[in-house]
Amino acid sequence: MLFHLGEMVTATASVADEVLELLGNEMNYNVQVVSPEEEDRELLDSFDISFGDEGDEEDWVVRPPVVTIMGHVDHGKTRLLDTIRKANVREGEAGGITQHIGAYQVQTELEGEERPITFIDTPGHEAFTAMRARGAKSTDIAVIVVAADDGVMPQTVEAINHAQAADVPIVVAVNKIDVEGANPAKIRQQLTEYNLVAEEYGGDTMFVDISAKQGTNIDQLLEAILLTADAALDLRANPNMEAQGVTIEGHLDRGRGPVATVLVQRGTLRVGDSIVAGDASGRVRRMVDEYGDDVTEALPSRPVQVIGLTSVPGAGDTFLVVDEDRVARQIADRRRARERNAELASRRKRVSLEDLDAALKETSTLNLIIKGDNSGTVEALEDALMKLDVGEDVELRVIHRGVGGITEGDINLAIADNVIVMGFNVRAEGKATELANREGVEIRYYSVIYQAIEEIEQALKGMLKPEYEEVELGRAEVREVFKSSKFGTIAGCLVMSGEIRRNARGRLLRDSVVIADNLPISSLRRFKDDVVEVREGFECGLTLGSYSDIKVDDVIETFEMREKPRA
Ligand code: GDP
Numbered sequence: 001m002l003f004h005l006g007e008m009v010t011a012t013a014s015v016a017d018e019v020l021e022l023l024g025n026e027m028n029y030n031v032q033v034v035s036p037e038e039e040d041r042e043l044l045d046s047f048d049i050s051f052g053d054e055g056d057e058e059d060w061v062v063r064p065p066v067v068t069i070m071g072h073v074d075h076g077k078t079r080l081l082d083t084i085r086k087a088n089v090r091e092g093e094a095g096g097i098t099q100h101i102g103a104y105q106v107q108t109e110l111e112g113e114e115r116p117i118t119f120i121d122t123p124g125h126e127a128f129t130a131m132r133a134r135g136a137k138s139t140d141i142a143v144i145v146v147a148a149d150d151g152v153m154p155q156t157v158e159a160i161n162h163a164q165a166a167d168v169p170i171v172v173a174v175n176k177i178d179v180e181g182a183n184p185a186k187i188r189q190q191l192t193e194y195n196l197v198a199e200e201y202g203g204d205t206m207f208v209d210i211s212a213k214q215g216t217n218i219d220q221l222l223e224a225i226l227l228t229a230d231a232a233l234d235l236r237a238n239p240n241m242e243a244q245g246v247t248i249e250g251h252l253d254r255g256r257g258p259v260a261t262v263l264v265q266r267g268t269l270r271v272g273d274s275i276v277a278g279d280a281s282g283r284v285r286r287m288v289d290e291y292g293d294d295v296t297e298a299l300p301s302r303p304v305q306v307i308g309l310t311s312v313p314g315a316g317d318t319f320l321v322v323d324e325d326r327v328a329r330q331i332a333d334r335r336r337a338r339e340r341n342a343e344l345a346s347r348r349k350r351v352s353l354e355d356l357d358a359a360l361k362e363t364s365t366l367n368l369i370i371k372g373d374n375s376g377t378v379e380a381l382e383d384a385l386m387k388l389d390v391g392e393d394v395e396l397r398v399i400h401r402g403v404g405g406i407t408e409g410d411i412n413l414a415i416a417d418n419v420i421v422m423g424f425n426v427r428a429e430g431k432a433t434e435l436a437n438r439e440g441v442e443i444r445y446y447s448v449i450y451q452a453i454e455e456i457e458q459a460l461k462g463m464l465k466p467e468y469e470e471v472e473l474g475r476a477e478v479r480e481v482f483k484s485s486k487f488g489t490i491a492g493c494l495v496m497s498g499e500i501r502r503n504a505r506g507r508l509l510r511d512s513v514v515i516a517d518n519l520p521i522s523s524l525r526r527f528k529d530d531v532v533e534v535r536e537g538f539e540c541g542l543t544l545g546s547y548s549d550i551k552v553d554d555v556i557e558t559f560e561m562r563e564k565p566r567a
Helices: 017-026 036-045 077-087 125-133 154-165 184-192 218-232 325-347 353-360 375-386 408-416 432-439 449-463
Strands: 066-071 103-110 113-120 141-147 170-175 206-209 244-253 257-266 274-277 280-288 303-309 318-322 364-372 394-403 419-424 442-446 468-484 488-501 505-510 513-520 523-526 533-535 539-543 555-563
Touching: 036 325, 066 077, 066 154, 077 103, 077 113, 077 141, 077 218, 103 218, 103 303, 113 218, 141 154, 141 218, 154 170, 170 184, 170 218, 184 206, 206 218, 244 375, 244 394, 257 280, 274 303, 274 325, 280 325, 318 325, 364 375, 364 408, 364 449, 375 394, 375 419, 375 449, 394 408, 394 449, 408 419, 408 432, 419 449, 432 442, 442 449, 468 539, 488 555, 523 533
Parallel strands: 066 113, 066 141, 141 170, 170 206, 364 394, 364 419, 419 442
Antiparallel strands: 103 113, 244 257, 244 318, 257 303, 274 280, 274 318, 280 303, 468 488, 468 555, 488 533, 488 539, 505 513, 505 555, 523 539
8 A cells, every 4th residue: 555655665664644644544544643742641641650640639749949050151051059068068978968969959047947949950951951951850950150340141031041941030140259350230220121120120030239250249149049930930849659760861880870850840769669750760779969979858948869770861851650670671771672762763864755855965964973962062062063053965873872981882873874973981892893993893981072063064074065156267359360271269368357267167257247158168279379378467368168158348257166065
């Protein structure tokens, strides 16, 4: 039936959604195409699990806000995260927060009450948007950092847009007030344009002037976060259920195996729980907090590092606790199978008869496999690469990505197509290098993101067909026309500008209108001698191939096609 519909496919090939719907119609089936999210919901349904169910309202208790710090580069996001981390020395802890696990919690006193705030420890909106793109809402409040000596910049605006689009309340931290010339009032003024009006001007956004470097007003900033949370949000969650939440980051640890930092959003996560995160499953063997201490249970808004998964989940993957290891494993297996099918489908080229023509002059594609040491960097790298734009003729496709060393499996995947395997802070394991060498698969290693991006951009540009541009060489005016039985029509010319070169291309203009184009300057003479070029101010005789319609006062323009360097 598909052949009749003009689709050349084999029994195991993937086809487009529309083709399936068409096929369904032909066969009297009603085909419904579901999104990956719907499919996942159905998968969980089949185990009688519902992600996002918050349980009974009477069980809900107040939970701490989860905060992401965003803003323009160099405005002090990292420094602020550092300062907050260091300012919060827990009682009995010598060094304060010592472990970078991807998020941390600090205690703040508000109206005599100790209240925690959770900070996502990755500055910038990349992580925020990556998670949002997967439908995981991890952030309750956005702190937008603006340097008072610099003002509102493009990424400031981007961050504000992201927060507002996600309906996340904003607290503005006006940073670097210690710098001479800092003008916090100007920042307030600039931000009114983006609907962020300071309370002191009658608006409802809290602005706090801080110095992340000197630790000025950090307490006030933390208070403003809590006050904003109390005013704008009703942050409550049910601790009395099996834990659910989102993965913040994951990596492969040499000693401990797969390690993932998760943020509990509802329920209580306990050591011993069976858990599934994305397509990774396992049992929580240990949980470690940002102080490096073991914890036995984690309540809502609590970030913890989980040890015991059998593989590394991706940043933004949701996690949930299930009754039994078996269920966790089955869900993970099903998700992995689905992922693999999707990967295969995106690799396989569909060629229908109509497409065949297009396929023949098809755009070239550079396929990539990205392996890295943690899911955050792999995603950041993929994101940045997908943003590369070198025009429509070449296309970049990431056919596989993952955390960990480059395996034989990766190389096998790469053999099929024009694939470059990228290792970011990871190396090839076992026989992978040998296999790659034997099969001619290119592996490139990186440890700096921008370098990786630059090289891939160069590779893409290298795949572009050369582009040519016309460069004008010279102009000559026709003063006399001779007919010769041997040479045909000869134009006696005076070179007005530039030079006329033999074998260059020329066009003939009459009263500024192009009469003939792309003619060869096939012979060029000064007096009786053949010459290669004639310069401005000199006379010459030339022929334009066999073209004969040349008149006195015509202008001959010559040009050359040169390969254009890529921007
Ligand atoms: P990010 O790109 O937003 O993460 O910015 P960083 O936190 O890396 O800060 C950029 C630079 O600004 C660093 O050299 C910081 O030391 C400096 N910086 C950050 N906060 C302050 C501040 O409050 N005052 C001053 N004078 N410098 C700061």
